Amino acid sequence: MCGIAGYHGFGENAAMLKAMSACIVHRGPDGEGYFTEANVGLAHRRLSIIDVAHGQEPMISADGDTVLVYNGEVYNYLELRAELEELGRVFRTQSDTEVVLQAYEQWGTEAFDRFNGMFGFAILDKKRNVTVLARDHFGIKPLYWANVGTDAAPKVLFASEIKPILATGELKAAPNERILYRYLQYRIHDDSAETFFAGVNKLMPGEMMTIDNATGRFAIEAFTRLRQELEELSTQNRPYTPEVTEEYRQRFTEAVRMRLKSEVPVGSALSGGLDSSAVVVTINKLMQEQAEAVDSIGAKQNTFSAVFPNSINDEEHYADAAIAKCSGNIQAHKILPTPEGFNEDLDDFVRTMEEPIISSGPYAQYCVMKEASKHVTVLLDGQGADEMMAGYIPYYFAYLRQLKKAGDYRKLFQEAGQSLDIFYRLGRFRLKSKLTAKKSVSMGQLLNKEFTSGHRGEKFTNVPDNMKLRLIDDLFHKSLPSLLRYEDKNTMRFSLEGRVPFLDKEVVKFLFSLSDEAIIKGGWNKRILRDATRGLLPEKISNRRNKIGFTTPEAEWFKLMNERIYKIFMSNSFYNRPYWNREAVLTAFEEYLNDKNDADTMIFWRLMNVELWFREFIDQPETPADVKLNKSDYEPNPGKELAIESAGSSFLRFPLQTEVFAKDTELAPAVAQYPQRFFDGLDSAPAEVRDAVTEARTDGRKWYLLVSEKIVAITQGRSFPVWEIKVSPAARVLSKFVTRTPAGIGLGSPWSMQIAINEVGLPLIAKAAAASVAGKFQGKSGVFYDVVGNNINAIDGATPYSLGAASNSVKLAPKDPEGVARSLSAALRAALPANAVENFGGVAIMDANDLGVVVMGHDTVLPTETIAGMFKDNPQGQGAQATPMSLVVTGA
Incomplete structure (x- = not known):
């Protein structure tokens, strides 16, 4: 198992290959190799599994005309090697890599369909003057590519992951909005050659790309008819008999045995489900029989299970039953993924997956692989069984519709009757959801209408009424490709090779030649697997009806992680994406946490995953979200001016950029340092600023400090994170009647309305609301705030353009702003030198935004109207400007 990368069309560019290879060290920490010639470059990272001492890559043929870089394992390589030796070929190594190379030399691209295994490789063929890329029959191993040239003059980049392609700098990372829409709206991904990255594609299962080395032009085609073969075999309907069950058992056992071939330790993933348990007990049987290749297991089989004590997702007792059945031949490792660990690993997890995924479930697999890598290098698991043996409930419905379409009502009623317990559980869940009368929430309600209208x-x-065709479609397009992506990314992140015996090509072909009863019979799915493992598996697993698999208790975790999720949804970057309505998302999430709607956590996961994916791969590093602009004390904020007229006088306003204020910030000393910095730096200020300030001080004109009420409230502990605010039904209802204002201003959110209720009580809020309604009939405005008083009009909501905690917290007006102004003035007089204090005119506490200006308190001799006039254009800002205070100098 390895990682490959390469290009066509960039000459002998060793630096590019090195950059690509550096992105996939985790896929092959045991070695690296490079090859360049003419317009072709190949890079390889090696994870040594077979023929550890040899098999280094790129591997070059004896005559030097064929060069291979290869990621994967071909399990029937010994049989192919024997066939090639009979044809006169001589081998220098014991590796399957050389078998792949010589098989291509012997049979050309027809060799690929002979391989039974998993692979993604690139071959430079000098004789034919082509470069050939190929991906295995089921797409177990990935192979991504991008044409960064033109149709007339292509330049192709390719790799086992997307990161190496981006690392070349030849393709700017940008979202594929069509795939993004399909993922958000329909929960689907990996069903086509397109990826989430515009311009980056993947070879589909069983495809190869042939590049003409002279022109760079390429063509993609299938090298196999496997899908068509399965469709043809599905019509044979070989009767399901005990003899067939025995043959399947033997074929499956051999598939497992072939995947034990290794010179490094091999273990097994054990969820406790039927599929992974079948793999574990089959390995145990092979060990008892001392079969060939079991030496890689060691004295005991290492199993790795994710467990979630006291959670509805926990399968530990099933895993324990499988372990007990193996009579002491198991060394069990139990991994306990936690929401705290998920929170800590989240960024790396998103980076590992490279593209958004359907839920947080694969994080359990990520944790299992992290632990497994400490003990083994190869891991077998049960991936693929669900998609070939109807492991999910929708397959039952497809089968029943198939029977109805065929007019086989006897079997239809028989199967439906024997599946009643499954339908009962499903129906009970749906009925319970309807009876709760919760507000219905769908992804479509949360997406931006302009975005959705474009798609x-x-x-x-899905295939509605043919079970086998539905399974085949899911194997190659709808379901399995995404699961295989998770498997590959999670294993290789920790330098593990994952092997999937259920996806043995010959076993799959045999299964689809059988009648439907081998898949569903008597109300039981996976019937042939259940029957083939009777006696090996404990009955509680053989007779399991519920399916969980490697997943996380997402619903439980999201409520525990609400702070992290709120911060993501309230971030500047999330607010500015054109794909969703942030306010609708926040409302839905708040209602979900309070059990007020029927939202599925996967809705919130998809939104969150896309946002984190953008931050990781798409957002430009020179303009990251939630950071300060680099502004000096002597220039205005963007789009504003230093000078302004108020009450017949002129003023110069200098917004002072500060650190982010927090609850534990001591306000007075923190504020005092910034005017000190302003005066200390005057000598290096622009001449016109220095002259204006010096002239004003010489003439005895005053300077003032105007401070945002927001930072005062924060340091007084009057700022509340939204996740700490328990929203009442009254607040939720009342907030909906508030005229929507710019984000974060006023009481238009349930959180800001709730702290208003907490501050003055619901009766006064209700009275003010009633008065406001009456006032509107009389043509009056502002009646609500006149009645409610108590500076409720100064409440700030969570503002997406703010830095730090201000972006996800709600703030009351500061207490005693007049007293705060006086104390800040005293602190400034004590801290500043005499020549600055001499002309100091005092402090004003300001509530200013684009809708208006309120002077909440001051200790100056200026009229309040004059101070308000200084700020009528709202020159400050607590967003990227990070200027919550301004030093104001009286002009000439």
């Missing part, structure tokens, strides 16, 4: 033509459908 109205996108549809997603």
Whole structure:
């Protein structure tokens, strides 16, 4: 198992290959190799599994005309090697890599369909003057590519992951909005050659790309008819008999045995489900029989299970049953993923997956692989069984519709009757959801209408009434590709090779030649697997009806992680994405946390995952979200002016950029340092500023400090994170009647309305609301705030353009702003030199935004109207400007 990367069209560019290879060290920490010639470059990272001492890559043929870089394992390589030796070929190594190389030399691209295994490789063929890329029959191993040239003059980049392609700098990372829409709206991904990155594609299962080395032009085609073969075999309907069950058992056992071939330790992933348990007990049987290749297991089989004590997702007792059945031949490792660990690993997890995924479930697999890598280098698991043996409930419905369409009502009623317990549980869940009468929430309600309108033509459908065709479609397009992506990314992140015996090509072909009863019979799915492992598996696993698999208790975790999720949804970057309505998302999440709607956590996960994916891969590093602009004390904020007229006088306003204020910030000393910095730096200020300030001080004109009420409230502990605010039904209802204002201003959110209720009580809020309604009939405005008083009009909501905690917290007006102004003035007089204090005119506490200006308190001799006039254009800002105070100098 390894990682590959390369290009066509960039000459002998060793630096590019090195940059690509550096991105996939985790896929092959045991070695690296490079090859360049003419317009072709190949890079390889090696994870040594077979023929550890040899098999280094790129591997070059004896005559030097064929060069291979290869990621994967071909399990029937010994049989192919014997066939090639009979044809006169001589081998220098014991590796499957050389078998792949010589098989291509012997049979050309027809060799690929002979391989039974997993692979993604690139071959430079000098004789034919082509470069060939190929991906295995089921797409177990990935192979991404991008044409960064033109159709007339292509330049192709390719790799086992997307990161190496981006690392070349030849392709700017940008979202594929069509795939993004399909993922958000329909929960689908990995069903086509397109990826979430515009311009980056992948070879689909069983495809190869042939590049003409002379022109760079390329063509993509299938090297196999496997899908068509499965469709043809599905019509044979070989009767399901005990003899067939025995043959399947033997074929499956051999598939497992072939995947034990290794010179490094091999273990197993054990969820406790039927599929992974079948792999574990089959390995145990092979060990008892001392079969060939079991030496890689060691004295005991290492199993790795994710467990979630006291959670509805926990399968530990099933895993324990499988372990007990193996009579002491298991060394069990139990991993306990936690929401705290998920929170800590989240960024790396998103980076590992490279593209958004359907839920946080694969994090359990990520944790399992992290632990497994400490003990083994190869891991077998049960991936693929669900998609070939109807492991999910929707397959039952497809089968029943198939029977109805065929007019086989006897079997239809028989199967439906024997599946009643499954349908009962499903129906009970749906009925319970309807009876709770919760507000219904769908992804479509949360998405930006302009975004969705551009993709109205996108549809997603499944094969409705043919079970086997539905399974085949899911194997190659709808379901399995995404699961295989998770498997590959999670294993290789920790330098593990994952092997999937259920996806043995010959076993799959045998299964699809059987009648439907081998898949569903008597109300039981996976019937042939259940029957083939009777006696090996404990009955509680053989007779399991519920499916969980490697996943996380997402619903439980999201409520525990609400602070992290709120911060993501309230961030500047999330607010500015054109794909969703942030206010609708926040409202839905708040209602979900309070059990007021029927939202599925996967809705919030998809939104969160896309946001984190953008931050990791798309957002430009020179303009990251939630950071300060680099502004001096002597220039205005963008779009503003230093000078302004108020009450017949002129003033110069100098917004002072500060650190982010927090609850534990001591306000007075923190504020005092910034005017000190302003005066200390005057000598290096622009001449016109220095002259104006010096002239004003010489003439005895005053300077003032105007401070945002927001930082005062924060340091007084009157700022409340939204996740700490328990929203009442009254606040939720009342906030909906508030005229929507710019984000974060006023009482238009349930959180800001709730702290208003907490501050003055619901009766006064209700009275003010009633008065406001009456006032509107009389043509009056502002009646609500006149009645409610108590500076409720100064409440700030969570503002997406703010820095730090201000972006996700709600703030009351500061207490005693007049007293705060006096104390700040005293602190400034004590801290500043005499020549600055001499002309100091005092402090004003300001509530200013684009809607208006309020002077909440001051200790100056200026009229309040004059101070308000200084700020009528709202020159400060607590967003990227980070200027919550301004030093104001009286002009000439």
